[in-house]
Amino acid sequence: MDSLQLLLDGFATAATPINLVLALIGVTVGTAVGVLPGIGPAMTVALLLPITYGLEPTGAMIMLAGILYGGMYGGSTNSILLNTPGESSSVVTAIEGNLMAKSGRAAQALATAAIGSFVAGTIGTLLVVFTAPVMTKFAISMGAPEYFAVILLAFICVTAVLGASRIRGFAALMIGLAIGLIGIDSTSGQSRLSFGIPQLGDGIDVVVVAVGIFALGEALWVAAHLRRKAAEVIPVGQPFMGKRDFQRSWKPWLRGTALGFPFGAVPAGGAEIPTFLSYILEKRLTKHPEEFGRGAIEGVAGPEAANNASAAGTFVPMLSLGLPTNATAAVMLAALTSYGIQPGPLLLQRETALVWGLLASLFIANTLLVVLNLPLAPLWAKLLRIPRPYLYAGILFFAAMGAYAVNGSPFDLILLLGLGLIGFGMRRFGIPVLPLIVGVIMGPLIELQGRRALQLASGSPRGLLGGVEVATGQFSLSLLACTVYVIIAIVLVWPLIYPLIKRQLPTPHIDAPTRQPTKTGGDNT
Amino acid sequence: MSSALAAAGESRRPLAEFIPSAFLALLGIILLVDAGTLSNNRTGVDPLGPRPAPILVGAISLVLAIALAVAVYRGDRAEAESGEDVDLSSSMDLKTVLLLIGVFLANIVLIDLLGWVISGGLLFYGSALALGSRHLIRDLCIAAALSLSTFYGFAIGLGVNLPAGILQGIL
Numbered sequence: 001m002d003s004l005q006l007l008l009d010g011f012a013t014a015a016t017p018i019n020l021v022l023a024l025i026g027v028t029v030g031t032a033v034g035v036l037p038g039i040g041p042a043m044t045v046a047l048l049l050p051i052t053y054g055l056e057p058t059g060a061m062i063m064l065a066g067i068l069y070g071g072m073y074g075g076s077t078n079s080i081l082l083n084t085p086g087e088s089s090s091v092v093t094a095i096e097g098n099l100m101a102k103s104g105r106a107a108q109a110l111a112t113a114a115i116g117s118f119v120a121g122t123i124g125t126l127l128v129v130f131t132a133p134v135m136t137k138f139a140i141s142m143g144a145p146e147y148f149a150v151i152l153l154a155f156i157c158v159t160a161v162l163g164a165s166r167i168r169g170f171a172a173l174m175i176g177l178a179i180g181l182i183g184i185d186s187t188s189g190q191s192r193l194s195f196g197i198p199q200l201g202d203g204i205d206v207v208v209v210a211v212g213i214f215a216l217g218e219a220l221w222v223a224a225h226l227r228r229k230a231a232e233v234i235p236v237g238q239p240f241m242g243k244r245d246f247q248r249s250w251k252p253w254l255r256g257t258a259l260g261f262p263f264g265a266v267p268a269g270g271a272e273i274p275t276f277l278s279y280i281l282e283k284r285l286t287k288h289p290e291e292f293g294r295g296a297i298e299g300v301a302g303p304e305a306a307n308n309a310s311a312a313g314t315f316v317p318m319l320s321l322g323l324p325t326n327a328t329a330a331v332m333l334a335a336l337t338s339y340g341i342q343p344g345p346l347l348l349q350r351e352t353a354l355v356w357g358l359l360a361s362l363f364i365a366n367t368l369l370v371v372l373n374l375p376l377a378p379l380w381a382k383l384l385r386i387p388r389p390y391l392y393a394g395i396l397f398f399a400a401m402g403a404y405a406v407n408g409s410p411f412d413l414i415l416l417l418g419l420g421l422i423g424f425g426m427r428r429f430g431i432p433v434l435p436l437i438v439g440v441i442m443g444p445l446i447e448l449q450g451r452r453a454l455q456l457a458s459g460s461p462r463g464l465l466g467g468v469e470v471a472t473g474q475f476s477l478s479l480l481a482c483t484v485y486v487i488i489a490i491v492l493v494w495p496l497i498y499p500l501i502k503r504q505l506p507t508p509h510i511d512a513p514t515r516q517p518t519k520t521g522g523d524n525t
Numbered sequence: 526m527s528s529a530l531a532a533a534g535e536s537r538r539p540l541a542e543f544i545p546s547a548f549l550a551l552l553g554i555i556l557l558v559d560a561g562t563l564s565n566n567r568t569g570v571d572p573l574g575p576r577p578a579p580i581l582v583g584a585i586s587l588v589l590a591i592a593l594a595v596a597v598y599r600g601d602r603a604e605a606e607s608g609e610d611v612d613l614s615s616s617m618d619l620k621t622v623l624l625l626i627g628v629f630l631a632n633i634v635l636i637d638l639l640g641w642v643i644s645g646g647l648l649f650y651g652s653a654l655a656l657g658s659r660h661l662i663r664d665l666c667i668a669a670a671l672s673l674s675t676f677y678g679f680a681i682g683l684g685v686n687l688p689a690g691i692l693q694g695i696l
Contacts, residue, residue: 050685053686054684167592171586171590171593174582178552181556187571193555221606223618223622223625224617224618224619224621226656226657388656390658390667392652394649397648400648401679404636404641414633417629427605427606430602430603430604431545447578451572455571
């Protein structure tokens, strides 16, 4: 089959000594940074982006993929051993994982998380290998009106589906779009929002936006609220699993993967929903219900697999459509664009070596993770004790380094500071960050496609609904575009119908363990 | 998680909650004013021109600003973000934040002059101290080690763009 041949070629690319070393470095550094408290996978990738600057694109993407997977594994180590979990997708792992750790079974928890990540990551990547080319063939048939509609759908999903507040989600999107508008408009040559400052003429680099909003914003926010007493770290030896633990884990691994992958592949699906669903599912199916709430291994195995499968799933829209479905994918796309590579449906065709090398290297990174990090877990656990002043000073240090290195100009540092303050404000006022990043990356794209669609229809608005045959001048309605608009309408109307359905479903909190685990609260005894 | 935050939220000054709306409104106005400075050349190739996008974003921002203000007025408070190291039950430590901003600004001013090694090292040192570290000498050593190793590793090793400043030629 065509894909398999390409994948084998990809392995040839990924297995070159230098790319192997890059994957290794990526995985190791990613885990180390991911373990650190307060740093989620998105921030990990954003902060470590400058390391990849000197590399050529394939190597850089391989390293970033390693950083991503390493960052996720580090995050789960963190949530199991630390009293208070940080990243929202690790919250569920922490419920049972931390309880296992407290009852002396940290090693098993870490082992099931690691192996589950490996299983989910491998299966997930295989699914990517087979679905991405299919999606790409489909995507190539998309013209400007279809592309416009799909990006609009992504916008709506990312803002309207997010839990907290749709107004705030839309607000974040607007801020992101505004940032994306800064610079010279390529079609007309006019300069927008640059206020006469020449450095703004080229627009703001997405990396600066990502590092500013994620890293600097987070550091400033934590600085304002730094917990005076450090959270309690549970000591652990080498991770290992007994046979019974394994028998109890393997089905949750598979179920978690099945849940996580689709959610990762869909805009705004994310990792929170599948991890929660996996937890509920495992709790229903377990043969040891009395253990839930005291450290049940299924409660770690399933959600961890879901988390990783979701991460693999994000590669599908990212590689085939150029659409980021979570913050980390957004940062990786930003890295691609900074190399001058245009993400989108043609990526698979234009950059065959890069994409398949990347996919092959995902398998390698996955394997490296399990092989390396199982023995090294006690070492990573020590990182959890890092004094907080060093941690956040380090974040500021690397953020400044990364931002300066983009253009070699202190002006980017000023931008970074401004964006950091915006990030700070967003965290203070509960405004979600993902719509902003999506707006920055996809804003210019949707404008381009919209203008192109209208141009193809000679300025008529129905250009957004379909295409005009060049030869005959005949207008034909695009089925895809119309379908997408209908979906958008449904998504917008959904919150009005949802409360009616909600009464039928049980809420996660009712099924939560009987003994309240400490999550973020002051119960730090 | 929510109960602690809700309690903390009640005690916040209500006026501060309107800051996002004010920011959005300002953003909208800036976008609309800037769009006004553009000349909308519409051609066959470009039937829309550069103006519609900023006008649209600006208009929506203004609408959202009002909608958000109304929601906040009616009592809608969003949760401030929590995390492992974040303790939301105490009030904001603005002094530390301002110190960090100050240290960061110092780096901006000094980086091209003194080079990354000195300026970045000072950034780390100042930040660590601002965040409460008391080991004055040890932090200085760590800062120097970090800035030197990153300079050698990234700037010289990988060709990343970091200035040498007054240490040009010495390194």
